[in-house]
Amino acid sequence: xxxxxxxxxxxxxxxxxxxxxxxxxxxxxxxxxxxxxxxxxxxxxxxxxxxxxxxxxxxxxxxxxxxxxxxxxxxxxxxxxxxxxxxxxxxxxxxxxxxxxxxxxxxxxxxxxxxxxxxxxxxxxxxxxxxxxxxxxxxxxxxxxxxxxxxxxxxxxxxxxxxxxxxxxxxxxxxxxxxxxxxxxxxxxxxxxxxxxxxxxxxxxxxxxxxxxxxxxxx
Numbered sequence: 240x241x242x243x244x245x246x247x248x249x250x251x252x253x254x255x256x257x258x259x260x261x262x263x264x265x266x267x268x269x270x271x272x273x274x275x276x277x278x279x280x281x282x283x284x285x286x287x288x289x290x291x292x293x294x295x296x297x298x299x300x301x302x303x304x305x306x307x308x309x310x311x312x313x314x315x316x317x318x319x320x321x322x323x324x325x326x327x328x329x330x331x332x333x334x335x336x337x338x339x340x341x342x343x344x345x346x347x348x349x350x351x352x353x354x355x356x357x358x359x360x361x362x363x364x365x366x367x368x369x370x371x372x373x374x375x376x377x378x379x380x381x382x383x384x385x386x387x388x389x390x391x392x393x394x395x396x397x398x399x400x401x402x403x404x405x406x407x408x409x410x411x412x413x414x415x416x417x418x419x420x421x422x423x424x425x426x427x428x429x430x431x432x433x434x435x436x437x438x439x440x441x442x443x444x445x446x447x448x449x450x451x452x453x454x455x456x457x458x
Contacts, residue, residue, distance in 0.1 A: 240326045241284040247273055247291040247334030248305060248315040262428050263291070263334040267442055272428070273297055273334050275445070279343050284330065290319055291334070311398025317388040323381050331374040333400070335428045337441045340448050342372065342425040345418055349375035352384070352415040354404045357425070364426040364440045366433075371400040372425060383413040 247263040263273040270278070277287050277300045287300035295302050305318040316331060323329055330346060332338070338346075346355050356371030376384050387407065396402060407413050424444035426437060 240286070241328045241330065242322060242326045243280050243284045243287045243330040243332060244316075244319050244322060245273060245276055245287065245289045245300070245332045245334045246312060246315055246319075247289060261291070261293070262434075265428065265434070265438065267337065267445060271297075272337055276332060276334070276336070276338055279338055279340065280330070280332070280346075283343070283347050288319075288322060289334070290315060309398070311393075312400060313388060313393055313398035313403055317385075320385060323376075323385070326381075327378050329374075329376040329381065331376070331400075333372055333427060336372045337424070337426060337428075337445050338372070339423050339425045339445070341423055342420050345420060346373050346375060349416070349418065350377060352376055352380040352413060353418055354400060354415060355418045356400070356420060357423075358417075358419045361424070361426055363422075363424045363444060364437050366426055366437060369401075370427055370429075371404065372420075372427065374400055374403075380413060380415075387413060 247261065264271040267275055273289060274297050277289070277298045281287055281299050289297050289300050289302045290305055291302050292304055293302060294304070305315065307318060309315055309318070312333065342355065349355065353375040354371050355373040355375070356369065358369045360367045387403070392406065404415065404417065407415055424441065426441060428434060428438060
């Protein structure tokens with residue numbers, strides 16, 4: 240079984256007073272960012288679960304709230320531990336990312352513990368730095384990932400996927416791969432400035448990539 244978890248649990252304090260909805264629900268032209276992600280992956284995995292503070296569904300994906308999401312990506316990820324059982328592969332996606340079909344295919348092709356992202360700037364969106372967008376964890380690495388996320392280090396350290404990759408590189412207890420997505424529009428909405436500068440470019444790039452949007456679902 241392949242289960243995909245889409246993380247949309249953050250507090251989004253940087254967007255207070257700017258958006259009337261969570262950034263994952265920003266419209267891309269008929270559907271939200273997160274609805275598009277569900278649509279992109281739903282035919283390639285057995286289950287998609289969205290972790291978010293709101294209820295309901297996103298297309299065929301159920302939305303599940305976690306009681307103590309914490310303030311970082313990794314805090315929230317570890318609170319989904321009950322969803323890691325009895326699976327062959329866990330796929331973790333960030334909910335504020337506009338994924339391309341190419342990046343989806345790269346994620347689906349990963350069989351070992353793998354981080355998927357971009358090492359440097361994105362000339363297609365104008366983002367000047369690298370980002371990690373997804374984590375793939377096979378059954379054989381689940382226990383190791385769980386142990387690493389229990390480390391006291393994460394009580395005070397930044398909790399991004401990139402921080403996890405750097406920690407694993409330093410301690411060498413859990414070998415992993417890093418897949419660099421180049422010449423691809425996949426990117427995230429990270430700051431209020433991205434709403435003005437990056438989102439229009441993402442809408443243009445994503446428009447014809449995966450066809451018609453979902454209808455009749457939470458947007």
